[in-house]
Amino acid sequence: MAKTDVLTLAILGMLAEQPLHGYQIRKLLGSELGPFRALSYGSLYPCLKRMVADDLLSVEGEDFDARAASSRRSRIAYRLTDAGKAKLAAELASDGAHSWDDDAFDVRFSMFGKTDSATRLRILEGRRTRLAERLEEVSSSLKKVRDRHDAYTAELQRHGLEQVEREVQWLDQLIETERSAPRGNTTKSAPADPN
Amino acid sequence: MAKTDVLTLAILGMLAEQPLHGYQIRKLLGSELGPFRALSYGSLYPCLKRMVADDLLSVEGEDFDARAASSRRSRIAYRLTDAGKAKLAAELASDGAHSWDDDAFDVRFSMFGKTDSATRLRILEGRRTRLAERLEEVSSSLKKVRDRHDAYTAELQRHGLEQVEREVQWLDQLIETERSAPRGNTTKSAPADPN
DNA sequence: GCCTACATGTAAATAGTTACATGATTGA
DNA sequence: TCAATCATGTAACTATTTACATGTAGGC
Numbered sequence: 001m002a003k004t005d006v007l008t009l010a011i012l013g014m015l016a017e018q019p020l021h022g023y024q025i026r027k028l029l030g031s032e033l034g035p036f037r038a039l040s041y042g043s044l045y046p047c048l049k050r051m052v053a054d055d056l057l058s059v060e061g062e063d064f065d066a067r068a069a070s071s072r073r074s075r076i077a078y079r080l081t082d083a084g085k086a087k088l089a090a091e092l093a094s095d096g097a098h099s100w101d102d103d104a105f106d107v108r109f110s111m112f113g114k115t116d117s118a119t120r121l122r123i124l125e126g127r128r129t130r131l132a133e134r135l136e137e138v139s140s141s142l143k144k145v146r147d148r149h150d151a152y153t154a155e156l157q158r159h160g161l162e163q164v165e166r167e168v169q170w171l172d173q174l175i176e177t178e179r180s181a182p183r184g185n186t187t188k189s190a191p192a193d194p195n
Numbered sequence: 196m197a198k199t200d201v202l203t204l205a206i207l208g209m210l211a212e213q214p215l216h217g218y219q220i221r222k223l224l225g226s227e228l229g230p231f232r233a234l235s236y237g238s239l240y241p242c243l244k245r246m247v248a249d250d251l252l253s254v255e256g257e258d259f260d261a262r263a264a265s266s267r268r269s270r271i272a273y274r275l276t277d278a279g280k281a282k283l284a285a286e287l288a289s290d291g292a293h294s295w296d297d298d299a300f301d302v303r304f305s306m307f308g309k310t311d312s313a314t315r316l317r318i319l320e321g322r323r324t325r326l327a328e329r330l331e332e333v334s335s336s337l338k339k340v341r342d343r344h345d346a347y348t349a350e351l352q353r354h355g356l357e358q359v360e361r362e363v364q365w366l367d368q369l370i371e372t373e374r375s376a377p378r379g380n381t382t383k384s385a386p387a388d389p390n
Numbered sequence: 391g392c393c394t395a396c397a398t399g400t401a402a403a404t405a406g407t408t409a410c411a412t413g414a415t416t417g418a
Numbered sequence: 419t420c421a422a423t424c425a426t427g428t429a430a431c432t433a434t435t436t437a438c439a440t441g442t443a444g445g446c
Contacts, residue, residue, distance in 0.1 A: 023425050031336050032348055033355075040407055045427055074413075075425060112347040141226050152307035153227055159365060160228075163358070170354060218397050235435055240399055269441075270397060 006103050007039070007047050012056065012080065012088040013111045019060065019079040022048055033106050048078060056084035092119065099123045100130035117182035124178060128171040135164050201298050202234070202242050207251065207275065207283040208306045214255065214274040217243055228301050243273060251279035287314065294318045295325035312377035319373060323366040330359050 014020060014028055022045055029039050051057045060077045080088070092115050099108045105127050112120050142157060149157070209215060209223055217240055224234050246252045255272045275283070287310045294303045300322050307315050337352060344352070 021425070022427090023423095031333075031352075032344065033351070041425095041427070042407060042409095042429095043405085049427095106351060109351050110348045113345040138226075149227065150308040153305045155369075156228070156301060156304050157226075166361075174350075216397070217399090218395095236397095236399070237401095237436075238434060244399095 006101075006107050007043065008051060008056075009088075009091055009104075010107045010110075011047065011051065011078075012084060012091065013107070013114070015057070015078060015080045015084070016088055016114065019077040021075050021077055023075075025078070032110050037103070051084070052078075054083075055081055056087055057081060095119070095122050095126060100126045117178060121175065121178050121182075124171055124175045128168060128175065131164055131168050131171070135161065135168070138164075201296075201302050202238065203246060203251075204283075204286055204299075205302045205305075206242065206246065206273075207279060207286065208302070208309070210252070210273060210275045210279070211283055211309065214272040216270050216272055218270075220273070227305050232298070246279070247273075249278075250276055251282055252276060290314070290317050290321060295321045312373060316370065316373050316377075319366055319370050323363060323370065326359055326363050326366070330356065330363070333359075 010029060010033075011025060014025060014032075020028070022041070025048075026039055026041065026044055029037070048057065052059060057078045058081050060079060061075075092111065098104050100123075105123070108123055139161060142161075205224060205228075206220060209220060209227075215223070217236070220243075221234055221236065221239055224232070243252065247254060252273045253276050255274060256270075287306065293299050295318075300318070303318055334356060337356075
C-alpha cells in the first residue's frame with residue numbers, strides 16, 4: 001500500500017467524524033499520527049481531488065459552518081459520500097492489505113475506535129509478527145558481519161535493535177489488554193488504560 | 196541534504212576502508228545502518244556512476260581481489276580517488292549540513308570512529324537540540340487539539356512522544372560519555388562501552 | 391537440473407517536495 | 419499597517435522503487 005493510499009484511508013477516517021477543509025485535514029494529520037509526518041499541500045490537494053473524482057468525497061463551498069456568518073471566501077468543505085462511507089467501512093473490517101507497514105499501521109491504529117475487537121487483534125498481531133520477522137532478519141544478518149563494524153556502528157545497531165524490541169513489547173501490552181478486555185466499537189470511549 | 200547525498204557520504208565512508216563492489220556496498224548498507232533501510236540497485240548504481248563522473252571514485256574491473264583466481268566476470272570494484280578522500284575528510288571535519296536529520300545522523304554516527312571528539316560532540320548536540328525542538332513542537336501542538344482525539348489516538352501519540360524522549364536520553368548518555376572520555380580518531384578501536 | 395546468491399545495470403512508473411501564485415482574516 | 423494564520427492550488431523538480439534484462443557460480 002503506497003503512502004498515497006494510506007493517506008486516502010486516513011482522510012476517510014477523519015471525515016467520518018465531520019466535514020473538514022483541506023487545511024484542517026493537514027493540521028489534524030500532523031497531530032494525530034505519531035511523530036509526525038508533515039504532509040505537503042502538493043500531496044494533499046491532488047489526493048482530495050482524486051477522491052472527489054472517485055466519488056468518495058463531495059465538496060461544499062462555504063457556509064456549511066454556522067460560525068462563518070462573515071464572508072469567508074474560497075474554503076471548501078469535504079464530506080464523505082455514501083460510497084466513501086462504504087469504502088471506509090470495508091477498509092475498517094478488513095485486515096487492510098499491509099496494515100503491518102509502519103505508516104499504514106499508525107493510520108489503522110488511530111482508527112481503532114471505529115473497529116471491532118477481532119479486527120484490532122488481527123492487526124496488532126500482524127504487526128507484531130512483522131516486527132519479529134524484522135528482528136530475526138536483522139540480528140541474523142548482523143552476526144555474519146559483526147567483526148567488520150567498529151564500536152560506534154555496533155552501538156548504532158544495538159540501539160536500532162532495541163527500538164524494534166521495545167516496539168514489540170508495546171504491541172504485546174496492547175494485545176494483552178485487547179484480549180483481557182475485548183469490546184466492540186468504542187468510538188470516543190476508552191480502552192483499558194495501557195500505561 | 197537529500198537522501199542521495201547521504202548515500203554519497205555513506206559510500207565514501209565505506210570505501211575508506213577498502214574497495215568494494217556495488218553489490219557488497221548494498222549489503223553493508225543494509226546491515227550497518229539502524230533498522231535498516233534497504234536500498235534498491237536503481238538508486239545505488241546511478242549514484243556510483245555519478246560519483247565516478249565527479250571523480251570521487253575510480254573503477255577497477257576484476258582481479259583486485261586475490262581470492263578471485265577463478266574467472267568471475269563483470270564485477271566492478273570501486274575505490275576512492277584522492278578527490279574522494281579529500282571530500283570525505285572535508286565532510287568528516289564539518290558539522291555536515293543537516294547532520295541532525297534522521298538518515299544523515301545515522302550515517303554520520305556510523306563514521307564517528309573516523310572523526311575527532313569535537314566534531315562528534317557537535318553532531319550529538321546538534322541532533323539532541325533538533326529532537327528536543329521536535330518534542331516541544333509536538334507536545335505543544337498536541338495540547339491544542341487533545342480533546343478531539345480518542346483513547347487510541349492518544350495512546351499512539353503518547354507512544355510516539357516516548358520514542359523521541361528515549362532517543363534524547365540515548366543521546367544524553369552518548370554526550371556524557373564523549374565528554375568524560377574524549378579521544379581523537381578511534382578507527383577500529385572502542386569508545387567507552389555505552390551499554 | 392535447479393535454486394540461491396552473486397553481480398550489474400536501465401527504463402518506466404510512482405511518489406513526493408518545493409517553490410510559486412494568490413488572496414482573505416485576525417489581532418497586535 | 420504589518421505579521422501571522424487561514425486557505426487553495428499547480429508546475430517543475432527530485433527522488434526512489436519496480437520491473438525488467440542478463441548472466442555467473444556454488445551447493446544440493
